[in-house]
Amino acid sequence: MSKGTLFDKVWDLHTVGTLPSGQTQLLIGLHLIHEVTSPQAFAMLRERGLKVLFPERTVATVDHIVPTTNQARPFVDALAEEMMQALEQNCQKNGITFHNIGSGNQGIVHVIAPEQGLTQPGMTIACGDSHTSTHGAFGAIAFGIGTSQVRDVLASQTLALSKLKVRKIEVNGTLKPGVYAKDVILHIIRTLGVKGGVGYAYEYAGTTFEQMNMEERMTVCNMSIEGGARCGYINPDQVTYAYLKGRDFAPKGADWDKAVAWWDSIKSDADAEYDDVVVFDAADIPPTVTWGITPGQGIGINQFVPSAEQLPEEDRQIAEEAYVYMDLTPGQPILGTKVDVCFIGSCTNGRISDLREAAKVAKGRHVAQGVKAFVVPGSERVKQQAEAEGLDKIFQAAGFEWREPGCSMCLAMNPDKLQGRQLSASSSNRNFKGRQGSASGRTLLMSPAMVAAAAVKGEVFDVRELLN
Ligand SMILES: CC(C)[C@H](C(=O)O)[C@@H](O)C(=O)O
Numbered sequence: 490m491s492k493g494t495l496f497d498k499v500w501d502l503h504t505v506g507t508l509p510s511g512q513t514q515l516l517i518g519l520h521l522i523h524e525v526t527s528p529q530a531f532a533m534l535r536e537r538g539l540k541v542l543f544p545e546r547t548v549a550t551v552d553h554i555v556p557t558t559n560q561a562r563p564f565v566d567a568l569a570e571e572m573m574q575a576l577e578q579n580c581q582k583n584g585i586t587f588h589n590i591g592s593g594n595q596g597i598v599h600v601i602a603p604e605q606g607l608t609q610p611g612m613t614i615a616c617g618d619s620h621t622s623t624h625g626a627f628g629a630i631a632f633g634i635g636t637s638q639v640r641d642v643l644a645s646q647t648l649a650l651s652k653l654k655v656r657k658i659e660v661n662g663t664l665k666p667g668v669y670a671k672d673v674i675l676h677i678i679r680t681l682g683v684k685g686g687v688g689y690a691y692e693y694a695g696t697t698f699e700q701m702n703m704e705e706r707m708t709v710c711n712m713s714i715e716g717g718a719r720c721g722y723i724n725p726d727q728v729t730y731a732y733l734k735g736r737d738f739a740p741k742g743a744d745w746d747k748a749v750a751w752w753d754s755i756k757s758d759a760d761a762e763y764d765d766v767v768v769f770d771a772a773d774i775p776p777t778v779t780w781g782i783t784p785g786q787g788i789g790i791n792q793f794v795p796s797a798e799q800l801p802e803e804d805r806q807i808a809e810e811a812y813v814y815m816d817l818t819p820g821q822p823i824l825g826t827k828v829d830v831c832f833i834g835s836c837t838n839g840r841i842s843d844l845r846e847a848a849k850v851a852k853g854r855h856v857a858q859g860v861k862a863f864v865v866p867g868s869e870r871v872k873q874q875a876e877a878e879g880l881d882k883i884f885q886a887a888g889f890e891w892r893e894p895g896c897s898m899c900l901a902m903n904p905d906k907l908q909g910r911q912l913s914a915s916s917s918n919r920n921f922k923g924r925q926g927s928a929s930g931r932t933l934l935m936s937p938a939m940v941a942a943a944a945v946k947g948e949v950f951d952v953r954e955l956l957n
């Protein structure tokens with residue numbers, strides 16, 4: 490095995506050849522598809538009379554357009570129904586496994602592949618979805634691709650790509666109580682910027698990530714793309730292996746031992762060289778909330794909306810835009826900002842541990858008057874597990890709505906939308922203008938526990954005051 494970073498090793502092992510353009514032709518081990526970015530890719534394939542080369546290496550789910558209340562077919566939204574039918578037919582005709590609603594396996598693509606053990610260390614994973622970086626939590630090289638690249642993977646199981654540089658982001662130490670993986674990644678993006686990672690793969694290293702469970706690691710890797718990095722990863726370790734062991738698609742018996750030995754060998758070497766290294770101290774990370782219209786516009790819960798002069802030159806214009814759009818004034822505290830809607834879910838924070846943390850805050854309390862709060866599990870399995878633990882009851886008793894799994898108001902391609910200027914506290918990953926279904930709706934990103942705190946207080950609140 491060559492020396493170097495996990496990124497370099499996995500890249501080299503999947504390199505088919507160098508193309509005349511200088512790009513690498515990279516073999517894609519696992520291709521994940523959903524209803525939004527695949528129909529056109531299949532259409533392009535049909536136009537050229539091409540077949541899906543390795544249907545067993547593609548796995549489909551439906552997530553973005555799924556209604557979280559009335560799921561009866563045909564869907565009320567004709568466009569959603571059309572996308573659904575296209576996916577169903579494409580999978581059926583091409584022999585692709587499709588985890589449909591009610592199968593017990595449906596959910597957000599970045600939630601279901603890890604939970605089924607499809608996502609494994611050392612793999613290359615592609616999906617027509619920017620948050621494919623999530624799967625890097627397992628030590629896979631996983632990235633989002635566009636629709637024409639979805640076509641390429643369907644037809645050839647390969648992609649033409651330029652190699653990325655690698656930045657090691659080290660965070661060391663134990664997170665303070667009330668500080669979660671979401672705060673870590675919001676803090677990183679706030680510091681390095683939303684474009685800071687362009688051209689890089691992010692390797693997250695250090696004791697803070699070592700102490701995280703797999704779901705926390707997924708939260709971090711998920712938002713790599715919000716920091717501009719096409720992919721982000723964490724070297725596999727005992728935590729990774731313990732999570733994977735026994736899952737549907739994890740290797741079994743002697744294959745397991747062989748796999749672990751191989752996974753160990755692809756980790757970044759201690760003396761690997763990086764294109765850049767950045768170091769953070771976990772003790773410096775507060776509960777973090779975004780105030781603006783990019784995920785990089787974040788501040789500590791006790792900080793104030795920054796004035797343009799306090800910001801680096803390149804961040805000033807977008808800050809000015811954000812003050813107007815968000816209706817926030819420089820110098821004002823973020824604490825106490827009134828919220829209208831509270832959303833717990835998404836591929837960033839819709840897993841069982843996220844729901845558990847939020848439920849701890851919701852338990853024995855009640856959603857503030859005038860606030861609409863709802864919980865959308867990331868998958869059918871997450872929902873089932875949460876119900877087995879009674880989390881649904883805790884949320885419902887506290888006045889939260891308990892919904893069916895999907896992307897939901899993360900991007901509001903389904904009926905779950907903000908209205909008008911409503912302001913949401915959201916456990917998702919994007920706060921872009923109009924992101925949550927209303928062209929003028931406003932989003933504050935935060936951890937699921939902080940969303941629960943905002944729900945019960947009716948305003949942005951420091952969750953640490955509600956823990957025990
Ligand atoms: C619909 C899809 C292409 C999009 C993405 O690529 O990320 C969505 O998942 C999002 O989060 O904005």
Ligand code: SF4
Nearest residue numbers: 620835836896899900
């Ligand atoms: S939950 Fe949100 S970020 Fe994740 S795939 Fe769905 S829309 Fe994209």
